[in-house]
Amino acid sequence: MKKLHYITVFYCPSLEGERYRIVASPRISIQRVVAFSAILGLVLSLILSISGISSAKVTGQCSNCHTMHNSQGGSEMATYGGTSGENPCLTRGDCVGCHAYNRTGSLKVVDIGGSKIPQVWHNAGTDLAAGNFKYADGAGYGKGHNVIDFFGANSDSVLDGPPGPVKQFEHGELIVNDSNLTCAGDNGCHGHRFYGKPTLGSGIPALKGAHHGNVDGKCDTADSVANSYRFLLGVRGLENTTDKWQNINASSHNEYYGTTTPPALGCGGGEEKHCHGAGGVRPPNDSISGFCGTCHGNFHGLTGGSGEGTSDGIGIGGSTSSPFKRHPTDLLIKNNGEYAFGNRTYNPQAPVGRTSVPDSVIPGATANDVVTCLSCHAAHASNLPDMLKWDYDDMVAGGGSNTTGCFTCHTEKDT
Numbered sequence: 396m397k398k399l400h401y402i403t404v405f406y407c408p409s410l411e412g413e414r415y416r417i418v419a420s421p422r423i424s425i426q427r428v429v430a431f432s433a434i435l436g437l438v439l440s441l442i443l444s445i446s447g448i449s450s451a452k453v454t455g456q457c458s459n460c461h462t463m464h465n466s467q468g469g470s471e472m473a474t475y476g477g478t479s480g481e482n483p484c485l486t487r488g489d490c491v492g493c494h495a496y497n498r499t500g501s502l503k504v505v506d507i508g509g510s511k512i513p514q515v516w517h518n519a520g521t522d523l524a525a526g527n528f529k530y531a532d533g534a535g536y537g538k539g540h541n542v543i544d545f546f547g548a549n550s551d552s553v554l555d556g557p558p559g560p561v562k563q564f565e566h567g568e569l570i571v572n573d574s575n576l577t578c579a580g581d582n583g584c585h586g587h588r589f590y591g592k593p594t595l596g597s598g599i600p601a602l603k604g605a606h607h608g609n610v611d612g613k614c615d616t617a618d619s620v621a622n623s624y625r626f627l628l629g630v631r632g633l634e635n636t637t638d639k640w641q642n643i644n645a646s647s648h649n650e651y652y653g654t655t656t657p658p659a660l661g662c663g664g665g666e667e668k669h670c671h672g673a674g675g676v677r678p679p680n681d682s683i684s685g686f687c688g689t690c691h692g693n694f695h696g697l698t699g700g701s702g703e704g705t706s707d708g709i710g711i712g713g714s715t716s717s718p719f720k721r722h723p724t725d726l727l728i729k730n731n732g733e734y735a736f737g738n739r740t741y742n743p744q745a746p747v748g749r750t751s752v753p754d755s756v757i758p759g760a761t762a763n764d765v766v767t768c769l770s771c772h773a774a775h776a777s778n779l780p781d782m783l784k785w786d787y788d789d790m791v792a793g794g795g796s797n798t799t800g801c802f803t804c805h806t807e808k809d810t
């Protein structure tokens with residue numbers, strides 16, 4: 396009888412250089428797996444239809460996005476965005492070929508034969524929620540993430556590795572830096588990162604299956620790339636389905652997931668949490684700030700007490716109580732004083748996260764709001780130094796009534 400070998404991946408923090416142990420188990424027969432999968436599929440489709448989770452799998456003619464031989468009449472077909480050469484999964488461009496299809500064009504969502512593709516570099520008047528990589532071009536390197544896909548290696552003349560990295564073996568500046576930071580995969584943000592051994596590498600192989608399986612709207616499971624928020628493995632959130640990929644106003648925006656206590660990052664066990672989970676590197680707490688913390692660990696976590704992990708990293712301080720040592724994230728905005736939700740409004744320029752992923756967009760401030768990295772920063776790039784969403788120079792204490800930026804939460808520091 397044919398046997399299926401299923402693979403279990405264990406994370407072994409103690410094994411330096413040998414992070415994953417692959418164990419093949421021949422115990423389950425293929426028939427039982429097929430029967431089980433069929434039942435699981437039925438149950439899942441019922442759950443999906445009941446809870447209204449919408450699927451936004453890519454649509455349109457195959458030829459909008461794929462080429463079978465990269466040849467038509469002898470000419471190349473895989474030329475999207477000015478790229479050339481064959482791509483994995485036979486796509487007509489790589490990530491930037493499709494998502495920076497026409498950099499000088501005025502469309503932030505490009506439509507190819509009815510297939511809509513969100514653009515991360517374009518010349519439209521307004522940007523999608525993550526910003527626009529064009530701002531990080533040339534002298535603007537400090538305004539964004541210098542991904543090699545656009546800028547090549549070593550394009551940030553000031554920063555090399557991510558400021559605030561977790562300091563532990565194999566980490567620090569050596570792992571991810573401006574010479575290898577890329578869209579997806581091992582040294583990227585989207586898809587599987589350092590998954591298995593050998594890993595899936597970078598680019599399309601690290602995302603394979605995500606586009607045709609994309610779950611739109613509420614992404615609360617986040618156990619696959621396809622059902623995670625924006626293909627960020629393990630990140631929960633609500634994707635705006637009214638104005639896709641955009642934060643327009645208080646009633647049309649993405650909802651970010653946040654927690655009330657950030658983890659202490661490290662490898663020491665106990666209270667300390669590491670970022671190597673099912674599917675590869677992922678935030679141990681499923682939050683968007685925790686995601687940023689997978690590279691900028693000490694800007695996110697609580698100061699660790701022991702272990703090889705965080706003893707030389709400071710974090711935001713030892714607890715969730717003021718005074719802090721770095722601006723907190725994944726912290727509940729307390730419901731009193733200037734922070735009381737009655738004093739705040741939802742501001743898409745300084746968006747708060749929520750402690751649970753809502754079914755639909757919440758237009759106002761609530762008692763369950765959380766500070767996130769994205770309350771202040773864009774994810775890709777912004778038109779302002781340090782990738783901020785608003786001009787830090789305009790944040791003047793006692794400078795007159797102001798409800799933007801810092802004052803969205805620090806509502807009494809303006810006057």
Ligand code: HEC
Nearest residue numbers: 453454455456457459460484510599602603604605606607
């Ligand atoms: C709007 C763009 C788009 C269209 C239209 C599209 N695809 Fe894809 N497809 C992709 C992208 C991007 C990938 C690679 C990344 C991924 O898998 O997430 C992919 C991957 C695949 C894969 C490998 C991964 C998987 O999900 O199985 C297959 C097979 C595939 N496409 C078949 C098709 C077929 C057949 C059609 C037409 C019926 C089609 N695609 C139409 C964008 C598209």
Ligand code: HEC
Nearest residue numbers: 451460486488489490493511512578579585598599625626
């Ligand atoms: C052949 C064109 C094509 C390629 C290549 C491609 N994409 Fe996409 N991508 C699309 C389309 C079309 C959508 C919109 C899907 C939808 O409507 O939900 C999309 C959506 C996305 C989204 C948003 C998902 C969401 O939650 O709405 C992300 C993130 C993304 N792609 C990342 C990538 C990365 C990273 C790569 C390279 C590894 C890549 N894409 C390669 C066509 C492409």
Ligand code: HEC
Nearest residue numbers: 536537540541554556557572573583687690768772774782
């Ligand atoms: C895969 C690793 C990685 C992740 C995840 C990551 N970053 Fe970074 N980040 C870097 C690296 C590397 C640099 C330094 C090189 C550069 O500027 O691109 C950097 C630089 C920055 C900078 C400074 C930009 C400059 O040039 O001055 C900011 C701000 C920033 N990141 C914010 C974030 C936020 C917010 C998130 C989460 C949405 C995040 N990062 C997630 C790797 C990462």
Ligand code: HEC
Nearest residue numbers: 717718719723727728729745747766770800801803804805
């Ligand atoms: C999304 C809401 C939000 C935004 C935007 C925000 N903060 Fe905060 N900030 C908080 C919260 C919540 C705390 C923690 C307060 C507490 O629990 O005592 C905090 C703490 C602080 C502290 C430390 C106070 C202490 O007791 O240790 C300073 C200083 C500060 N913020 C300054 C700023 C500045 C400057 C900006 C703009 C650059 C800003 N904040 C933007 C929510 C925000």
Ligand code: HEC
Nearest residue numbers: 558684687688691694695722723724767768770771781787
């Ligand atoms: C309250 C607003 C606010 C929040 C929340 C916030 N940042 Fe920042 N960030 C700033 C400001 C302002 C700067 C400019 C430098 C400074 O003031 O330390 C900055 C600078 C940075 C830099 C550049 C540091 C350098 O050396 O150039 C990085 C990287 C960064 N932030 C990452 C993050 C990450 C990751 C998170 C979430 C864990 C986060 N920030 C949360 C406001 C914020």
